[in-house]
Amino acid sequence: MDETARVGxxxxxxxxxxxxxxxxxxxxxxxxxxxxxxxxxxxxxVRLILAVEGCSTxxxxxxxxxxxxxxxxxxxxxxxxxxxxxxxxxxSFAD
Numbered sequence: 429m430d431e432t433a434r435v436g437x438x439x440x441x442x443x444x445x446x447x448x449x450x451x452x453x454x455x456x457x458x459x460x461x462x463x464x465x466x467x468x469x470x471x472x473x474v475r476l477i478l479a480v481e482g483c484s485t486x487x488x489x490x491x492x493x494x495x496x497x498x499x500x501x502x503x504x505x506x507x508x509x510x511x512x513x514x515x516x517x518x519x520s521f522a523d
Contacts (some may be wrong), residue, residue, distance in 0.1 A: 432462065432463065432464065432465045433463065433464050433475060433476070433518060434464075434465050434467050434471065434473045434474050434475060435464050435465070435466055435467070435474065435475070435476050435477070436467060436468065436469030436470070436471060436474040436476070436477045436478065436493070437453065437467065437469065437477075437478050437480065438469045438478065438480070438488055438490065439479075439488070440480065440481045440482050440486070441488065442482055443482070443487075444482060444483050444485070445482030445483065446482060446483045446503065447482070447503065447504055449480050449482055452507050453466065453480060455507065456478075456507055456510065456511060459511045460511060460514055460515070463514065463518055464514060466478070469492070470492075474496070475496075475497070476496065476497045476498070476499060477490065477496050477498045477499070478498075478499050478500075478501065478510065479499070479500045479501070480501050481500055481501060482502075483502060484502045484503070486500055486502050499513075
């Protein structure tokens with residue numbers, strides 16, 4: 429049975445968002461339903477951090493996650509790339 433990959437979700441501060449970050453994450457969740465569980469970044473068993481940045485400045489502090497794999501989304505197109513990447517590489521996250 430496949431396990432669900434635990435992905436730590438980290439939002440930027442939202443000072444200058446160019447898109448609706450929350451709606452975008454809902455879209456990602458729906459697209460990866462049953463494959464990915466978004467949790468707080470400091471949760472147990474997190475294999476990847478998804479930093480959802482509202483603009484290209486990408487200023488969220490990710491220093492606490494330096495030893496982890498981090499993917500950054502700064503626009504809607506990045507989310508589609510992330511979805512495709514997770515679908516193809518899920519085996520490396522959910523052992």
